[in-house]
Amino acid sequence: MKTVIKTTDLTKIYNSSVAPVKAVDKVNLEFGEGEFTAIVGPSGSGKTTFLNLIGGLDKPTEGHVMIDDTDISNMKESKLFDFRLRNIGFVFQSYNLIPVLTAKENVSFIMLLQKESKAKMEKRAVEMLEQVGLSEKVDVRPSKLSGGQQQRVAVARALASKPKFVLADEPTANLDTESAFNLLDIMSRLNKEENITLIFSTHDQRVINRARRVITLVDGAVSKDETFDR
Amino acid sequence: MKLLTTLAWRNLWRNKRRTLITISSVLFAVFLAIMFLSMEQGSYERMIDSMVKYSTGYIQIQDVxxxxxxxxxxxxxxxxxxxxxxxxxxxxxxxxxxxxxxxxxxxxxxxxxxxxxxxxxxxxxxxxxxxxxxxxxxxxxxxxxxxxxxxxxxxxxxxxxxxxxxxxxxxxxxxxxxxxxxxxxxxxxxxxxxxxxxxxxxxxxxxxxxxxxxxxxxxxxxxxxxxxxxxxxxxxxxxxxxSEWYNVLTWEEMLEDLLKLMKFDMAGTMVLMIILYIVIAFGLFGTILMMMLERKREFALLFSLGMKRSKLAAICFMESVFITIIGVISGIIVSIPVVAYFYHNPIVLAGDMAEAIGEYGFEPILPFSADPSVFYNQALIVLVLSILIGLYPVYKVFKMRIMDVKS
Structure with a gap:
């Protein structure tokens, strides 16, 4: 299996006014193509910080993040924006969609930034919305969608531009059980069909039960790395 | 560019009431500024016109x-x-x-x-x-x-x-x-x-x-x-x-004292204008500031998705310019019929006020000027103001750290 992400001694220290806080502590991990991984751990264990680091949203204090053969740890900001645009999909817990754009426009957004042709962009956006079961909501704005539907649009957007991997930070935290299962079904299916690497940070047992690999962080360090045949 | 314009335009209408209040304040200020200027310029034009017609003409050739x-x-x-x-x-x-x-x-x-x-x-x-x-x-x-x-x-x-x-x-x-x-x-x-x-x-x-x-x-x-x-x-x-025998003078040279008086009078109007512009500036700045603060997490999302700072800055900048343009155009549209009315029907002063003005040698009427400069000068000044205010969100966007606004 081809390695998509590799971290080497990845460390992030926040210089708090009281005392420095080691949010991520010398993490060495590899993620292969098509993996479905859940990063778990108690609050404050460094899950979100780890995701921010491998997503290029934050800079490590020490160590490296390699995406394919590219080291993004010391990449210039302007290049990093472009790198994220072309390689990484994001699904957040909330504030996931641009409120003034319709579902289709939200899904097309990244492709629009990538300067894809209008025809290709629209076709792919409609196709992705169909895949997440929202073909009826193409022209609806986020405020008219339920929380679960909004997250599905976010998933469609994250996958529409076919990124190397998708980072999902507690995507089911605000969803009811039915919506959460629905979202996970969709993500599992797309993970298999499109062979896209999915990395979740989560507390949610429903997500953990679906993941084929579960990494447990405690105090910023890897305490367990388990794989399951699901 | 279309995407940025669409986003900026739609962002304006997320809080319709606030946007409309801001536009109204720009409209009102532009309207007032146009009225003041039109009245003042109208009086000057009338005065100059009368002096030129009855007294100096535009150019005089005289003995040296x-x-x-x-x-x-x-x-x-x-x-x-x-x-x-x-x-x-x-x-x-x-x-x-x-x-x-x-x-x-x-x-x-x-x-x-x-x-x-x-x-x-x-x-x-x-x-x-x-x-x-x-x-x-x-x-x-x-x-x-x-x-x-x-x-x-x-x-x-x-x-x-x-x-x-x-x-x-x-x-x-x-x-x-x-x-x-x-x-x-x-x-x-x-x-x-x-x-x-x-x-x-x-x-x-x-x-x-x-x-x-x-x-x-x-x-x-x-x-x-x-x-x-x-x-x-x-x-x-x-x-x-x-030139040994003749001298050529323009009306500006012949009416130097009158022009000085007008400039002095204009300074008073400018003070009033500056107060109006400050009101516009604060109203606009308040709105732009609120629009920024309430969207910090959205900015983080846009950064995460790969939108460059320059593009986000352009959106914020356009929002401020759009509000101003709508306010300025509305202000001009509202003021045109009023100015047109008073241009054709100048306000005639009566009583003590007419006497007081007459003592200064001026006609006791308040004519309005319909010169296009009265309108476009306001548009330009307010637009420059909005550009200056629009630079604040641009600065903030370029200084913003993703992790600070994401959490």
């Missing part, structure tokens, strides 16, 4: 000594060279009017007063200031007429009426005494009190005879085809005329 010492002895002869010179610029000159004028004592049985006696070519002068419409009593002058056309204000001061005879006494050319009895054949309302209280017209031939200044003129008034090109035309004439 006349401007420093306006005496009948420093008059000029309208010779062939000047005529040829003026004919050369025929396309740029609408017409020219010769005048001979000097101060005289004018007396009736009981009253004596110093006044300006102006000798004119009645037909040519009519082109400059069509006084026939302003004749209150009697008739306008005819060429070679021996009668006087007296300004209504002066007639009232002298308590003289149509058909009365006035005694004129002054200094003629080269120290001769100029004296004569002349009947009033017409009374004219000259509008500007300063002129209306001090002016008498007679035909040029009669004036030259009265002053013993045969063939002589105090000035030739030159009216350009395009008054906006007055300075250029005056420059050309000045370059070609014999």
């Amino acid at each position: 000594l006349y401007d420093d010492e306006p005496s009948i002895d420093n008059t000029m002869v309208f010779d062939e060279d000047i005529e040829l010179l003026l004919n050369r610029y025929d396309e740029e000159i609408s017409y020219y009017v010769p005048r001979l004028q000097n101060f005289v004592l004018v007396a009736t049985e009981n009253t004596t007063r110093g006044s300006m006696l102006i000798g004119i070519y009645p037909e040519k002068e009519k082109k400059l200031n069509d006084m026939t419409d302003d004749i209150v009593e009697g008739t306008y002058l005819e060429p070679g007429d021996d009668g006087l056309l007296i300004a209504e204000g002066l007639a009232n001061i002298l308590n003289a009426g149509l058909g009365d005879t006035l005694v004129l006494l002054g200094q003629g050319f080269h120290g001769t005494t100029a004296a004569g009895l002349y009947p009033i054949t017409g009374i004219v309302d000259l509008k500007v009190p300063e002129i209306n209280n001090n002016t008498i017209y007679m035909s040029l031939e009669a004036a030259q005879w009265f002053y013993a200044a045969d063939e002589r003129l105090t000035a030739i008034i030159v009216m350009p085809e395009n008054p906006k090109r007055t300075n250029q035309l005056a420059g050309k004439i000045s370059d070609e005329i014999d």
Whole structure:
């Protein structure tokens, strides 16, 4: 299996006014193509910080993040924006969609930034919305969608531009059980069909039960790395 | 670009009420600013127009000594060279009017007063200031007429009426005494009190005879085809005329004191304008600041998705410019009919206010200017203001750290 992400001694220290806080502590991990991984751990264990680091949203204090053969740890900001645009999909817990754009426009957004042709962009956006079961909501704005539907649009957007991997930070935290299962079904299916690497940070047992690999962080360090045949 | 414009435009309407309030404040301020400026500029235009029409004209050719010492002895002869010179610029000159004028004592049985006696070519002068419409009593002058056309204000001061005879006494050319009895054949309302209280017209031939200044003129008034090109035309004439004998002056040079007064008056209006602009600026800044603060996490999302800072900054910048443009255009649209109404129907002042203004030598009315500059100057000033305010979110976006706004 081809390695998509590799971290080497990845460390992030926040210089708090009281005392420095080691949010991520010398993490060495590899993620292969098509993996479905859940990063778990108690609050404050460094899950979100780890995701921010491998997503290029934050800079490590020490160590490296390699995406394919590219080291993004010391990449210039302007290049990093472009790198994220072309390689990484994001699904957040909330504030996931641009409120003034319709579902289709939200899904097309990244492709629009990538300067894809209008025809290709629209076709792919409609196709992705169909895949997440929202073909009826193409022209609806986020405020008219339920929380679960909004997250599905976010998933469609994250996958529409076919990124190397998708980072999902507690995507089911605000969803009811039915919506959460629905979202996970969709993500599992797309993970298999499109062979896209999915990395979740989560507390949610429903997500953990679906993941084929579960990494447990405690105090910023890897305490367990388990794989399951699901 | 379309994406950025769409986002900026739709962002404006996320909080319709706030956006509409901000637009209304811009609209109101622009409307008020236009009203103030239109009124002030209108008064200035009227004043200048009256002074140019009744007094100076746009350009005057005088004897080289006349401007420093306006005496009948420093008059000029309208010779062939000047005529040829003026004919050369025929396309740029609408017409020219010769005048001979000097101060005289004018007396009736009981009253004596110093006044300006102006000798004119009645037909040519009519082109400059069509006084026939302003004749209150009697008739306008005819060429070679021996009668006087007296300004209504002066007639009232002298308590003289149509058909009365006035005694004129002054200094003629080269120290001769100029004296004569002349009947009033017409009374004219000259509008500007300063002129209306001090002016008498007679035909040029009669004036030259009265002053013993045969063939002589105090000035030739030159009216350009395009008054906006007055300075250029005056420059050309000045370059070609014999500067040893003649002087070419524009109305701005002749009415220097009036222009200074206007500039001083304008400074007061500018203070008022600055207060208005500050109100606009704070209103706009408040809205832009709120729009930024409430969208911090959205900015983090856009950064995460790969939107570059420059693009996000452009969106924020456009939002501020859009609000201003809508406010400015609405302000202009609302003010056009109001300005148009007052342009055609100037506010006429009455009572003490009219008297007070009259004492300064101005007409007691508030005319409005419909000059396009009144409108586009406001648009430009407010737009520049919004650009300056729009730079704040641009600065913030470039300084923003993703992790600070994401959490």
